[in-house]
Amino acid sequence: MAPLLAVGLVALLLLWVVVSGRRRRRALLKRFRSEWGRVSTQERDVAAVALYHRTMQAGATGDGLDERTATDLDLDAVFEILDRTETNIGQQLLDQRLRSSFTRDELSAFESLMTRVSAVETERQRIQFSLTRLRGHSGDLWWLALPGVLEPKRWDVVFPLLTPVVPLALALATVWPPAVGIVILGLLTNMTLRYVHAPRLGPLLRPFRQLGPLLATATALQPMVTGDLSPLGPTLTDDVSSQQRLRRMVRWVSHDPMLSDDFTNGLFEAANLMLLLDVSVLYFAAKEVRAHGPALLRTIATVGTVDAAISIASYRAGTSGWTRPVLESSAQLALRDLRHPLLDAPVPNSLTLVAPAGVLVTGSNMSGKSTFLRTLGVNAVLAQTLNTCLASAYEAPVFTIRSVIGRGDDLASGTSYYEDEVDECSRSSVSAKTSGRSSSCLMSCSGAPARPNGSPPRKPC
Secondary structure (H helix, E strand, O other): HHHHHHHHHHHHHHHHHHHHHHHHHHHHHHHHHHOOOOOOOOOOOHHHHHHHHHHOOOOOOOOOOOOHHOOOOHHHHHHHHHHHOOHHHHHHHHHHOOOOOHHHHHHHHHHHHHHHHHOOOHHHHHHHHHOOOOOOOOOHHHHHHOOOOOOOOHHHHHHHHHHOHHHHHHHHOOOOOOHHHHHHHHHHHHHHHHHEEEEEEEHHHHOOOOOOHHHHHHHHHOOOOOHHHHHOOHHHHHHHHHHHHHHHHHOOOOHHHOOOOOHHHHHHHHHHHHOHHHHHHHHHHHHHHHHHHHHHHHHHHHHHHHHHHHHHHHHHHOOOOOOOOOOOOOOOEEEEEEEEOOOOOOOOOEEEEEEOOOOOOOOOOOOOOHHHHHOOOOOHHHHHOOEEEOOEEEOOOOEEEEEOOOOOEEOOOOOOOOHHHHHHHHHHHHHHHOOOOEEEEOOOOOOOOOOOOOOOOOOOO
């Protein structure tokens, strides 16, 4: 009788999972359709998102934005307007993309994916369904792959030794009732160990449980990242193949959010708490994660980039007056009806320049000079990273973009506001010549009050 009751309970649980999963799929499909082309209201930790780029780019050199320029251009606010991603890693790769530089092939592949998902709704929704598996703590996945993070302690070997004790004691209790005492003792021991080690293991386990969904999503995306889209993830197939053993290990502690609800999540958490399943798998899988750290980081980057591309396709769908830029090294700067993405009712501006000419924008305080400069800078960034800009036409070379719009004076070192601006523009020109790019330095200056040291105010620009 007892075995039949157990089988019946398992059957009811499986039926519940299937029915709940179908209900969630229908709800997700409805959400995908209703949110397409609309500003996302999801909460964001912008500082945590930006940490990914800062860590990945630590010590690197390149033509991406520096922190001062990103701040001057209000890039965090621009990111929030653009962000319609499904995952934390999508947010991280979108933020990184805005701060980086790309080859022509990489931009072309990004454009091809945006065009495809805009035209084929079913394909876009299939990708979004796959990405939904990563809703949760996927933003910390990259951290697991860093050297020295997953280093098990010597005494962690006790976790896999304790995991089978409770199930074996339960089986033994069917023929030897006193084994129930072993079951109770085992449960108390496991829960105590879990509580004691929670401060150390908790931050590791949350992203660790996302490894299974990540690798499942990457496998589903493999057919997408081929042909003209291969620059988005040139090594994805090899990377996923090399992590198959890791995927088999982590599937025991990974659960699909599309097939789970509060009830099944509660069962999942209870099993991990009482049987130490996740910490036991973590002990064995740590070596695999360390061995395949670079492949794991590349996989994260590819999945996040696909999510970012769908996000920008959604932004385009809800935005009028955007265009694809023409980026040619020999092109003059010809911008028509340029607008800022953060303004609800912007006044379009046009500008035409032929090298080596620059432009001097004058006017009274609060007349929009800095807004105009930021509009130029933001659209140059969007053109060179997302192949998208708010204008009726955008034709320009590829720039190394630097700005000195915000205050940067340093009284301790005797560096004035004006001197800081000039030095920054000079460094920008040297950097651009080294990289072979054009230099775009956005410099804002105006009349100013007397300086703190009592010297007369500097002259207006």
